[in-house]
Amino acid sequence: MSARRTGMSSAAESLYQQLCAAGIALPERENLDTYREAVRDGFAPYIELASKNFDGEIELIEIAGIRCRQLTPRGWNEQQGHCILYAYGGGYVSGSTHEDQLITAPLAQQSDTRIIMVEYRLSPEHPFPLPQQDMRQVYSALLDRYGASRLIVSGESAGGNLALGLMQHARDNGLGLPRCAVLFSPWSDLANQGDSHTFNDARDPTLNNDWVDIAASWHAGGCALDDAGLSPIHGDMRGLPPCIITTGSRDLLLSQCLSLAAKLRAVGVECDLRVWEGLWHVFEFYPIPEAQLSIAETAAFIRAH
Numbered sequence: 001m002s003a004r005r006t007g008m009s010s011a012a013e014s015l016y017q018q019l020c021a022a023g024i025a026l027p028e029r030e031n032l033d034t035y036r037e038a039v040r041d042g043f044a045p046y047i048e049l050a051s052k053n054f055d056g057e058i059e060l061i062e063i064a065g066i067r068c069r070q071l072t073p074r075g076w077n078e079q080q081g082h083c084i085l086y087a088y089g090g091g092y093v094s095g096s097t098h099e100d101q102l103i104t105a106p107l108a109q110q111s112d113t114r115i116i117m118v119e120y121r122l123s124p125e126h127p128f129p130l131p132q133q134d135m136r137q138v139y140s141a142l143l144d145r146y147g148a149s150r151l152i153v154s155g156e157s158a159g160g161n162l163a164l165g166l167m168q169h170a171r172d173n174g175l176g177l178p179r180c181a182v183l184f185s186p187w188s189d190l191a192n193q194g195d196s197h198t199f200n201d202a203r204d205p206t207l208n209n210d211w212v213d214i215a216a217s218w219h220a221g222g223c224a225l226d227d228a229g230l231s232p233i234h235g236d237m238r239g240l241p242p243c244i245i246t247t248g249s250r251d252l253l254l255s256q257c258l259s260l261a262a263k264l265r266a267v268g269v270e271c272d273l274r275v276w277e278g279l280w281h282v283f284e285f286y287p288i289p290e291a292q293l294s295i296a297e298t299a300a301f302i303r304a305h
Helices: 010-022 029-053 101-111 130-146 158-172 209-220 254-266 289-304
Strands: 056-063 066-073 083-087 114-118 151-156 181-184 243-248 271-276
Touching: 010 289, 029 101, 056 101, 056 130, 066 101, 066 130, 083 101, 083 130, 083 158, 101 114, 101 289, 114 130, 130 151, 130 158, 151 158, 158 181, 181 289, 243 254, 243 289, 254 271, 271 289
Parallel strands: 083 114, 083 151, 151 181, 181 243, 243 271
Antiparallel strands: 056 066, 066 114
16 A cells, blocks of 8 residues: 655645535436536536547447547557456435536557547436446447457446446456556445545535435445445455455545455555545546646556556
C-alpha cells in the first residue's frame, strides 16, 4: 500500500471546502430525471475541457445491442492495441458515459488504450442484475473482438462494483480474464459495512451513508445486500488478475477498499492499493493535481501489465 503524506494541494484544500459548503443532495424517486441532469450539469465545464484536450476520436457506438461511448487515442493500433472496458459510477442511480470522460479521456491518452464505456441501465428503473447483464454482453463481444490478452476492466464507485463482479463472472463461467483491473474507490459492498462509514460520514464531501443506503436499496431490488452477486466483496477472489485500487483517507468507502485489497492479497492476487491523504470518494473526478497524478499512476500500472 502507498499513502500520500505530504498533505493536500492548495487546489484540493480549496475545492474540499467548496464541496463541504455545497452539501450532498439525496436522490428522490419522483425527481430522478432532474437529479441526474443536475449531476451532469455540475460537471459540464470540466467535461468540455476533458473532451477538448483529448487527442483522438470520441464516438457513440453500439455493441451487442448496448449503447457505448468509445474513446480512441490518436495512433492507437487496431490490430495490437489494448482496450479498457469501463463502467461509470453514480451509485447505479445516476451518472453516464458522458460525465465519465473526466476520467476516461486522460486515462485513455496516458495509457495509450482504447476505452469503451458501457451505458448500462440505471436503478431503480432497472435494478440488479440488469446493469450486470449489460456489462457481460459487451464484455463477451469484446472478447471475440480483441481476446482476453488485450482487455482491461475498470470503473469507479458503482462501476468498480461492476468491474469486480464481471471478473468473478468471467472466471466462474470459463471466459477469458482481462490482463488487469483498475478500480477507483470501488463500491464493492452494498451492505455498506466498515469503520469508514462511521468516521468519514461527515468528512467525505461527496458521499454520505444516507445516499449510499438509498442507492443500495434501489439497486438491490429486494436481493440481500450481502449477496455476492450484488456485493462482490463477499465473493471468491481467487484467480483474478492484478488490480490497482485508489481511495482517499476521507473516502466514505475507504474501509471497503482496504478490505477488498486484503481479500485479494490473501488469495495471492496482486493488488496495488493507493490511499491518498485528505482526499475523498473518487477524487479523480475533480480538477486537482492529485487527480491528474492518480490517473497518471493508474495509466502506468496498465502499461506495466
